Amino acid sequence: SAVISQKPSRDICQRGTSLTIQCQVDSQVTMMFWYRQQPGQSLTLIATANQGSEATYESGFVIDKFPISRPNLTFSTLTVSNMSPEDSSIYLCSVALFRGNQETQYFGPGTRLLVL
Amino acid sequence: SQKIEQNSEALNIQEGKTATLTCNYTNYSPAYLQWYRQDPGRGPVFLLLIRENEKEKRKERLKVTFDTTLKQSLFHITASQPADSATYLCALDRDNQGGKLIFGQGTELSVKP
Structure with a gap:
């Protein structure tokens, strides 16, 4: 199996700020996927992070809002930019x-984000 | 567009009984379907995958069926235990190439002792 860790596990942020979430995997993988689970909802795919190329975003998600880095085969970051309460x-x-x-x-354990 | 629906109501059953959860999908012809368990505050955990050419798959007390004509999968937990209480999610691979999953909204199962 794969062991995935995420940092931070949770955070409370002010609107207008940005938060970068880190994801570390114990195996080398070509693709890593970022999902969002809004309160009471199921999971929705945000983007696919490919090592060595730009991330590909799903409909409704844009790079300016959710920039992604993929520096190597075991690590990725997702930034939630200019946050609003709807990003909780x-x-x-x-x-x-x-x-x-x-x-x-x-799946990783998730990062629980609350935007005030 | 592709859509997946699960029992929207929470399912409450007595310990020892069989829990049956339903997953229906539309506008899609998946090569396989997956079931996950999610506990509060945790990420989903993979349980079972069933392929389009498989009618039924079992793993310990879990059984999944897949009817591509009805576009439906049923997920059964036999001899249920309070530890089985969780939200169960069905998911389809959007393009049958791995990783890009479309999830149902989940069914919350509560098993009472």
């Missing part, structure tokens, strides 16, 4: 690994 969510990073003949997706 849990942010999770994820990787997909092949084990046997099956792909399994692993």
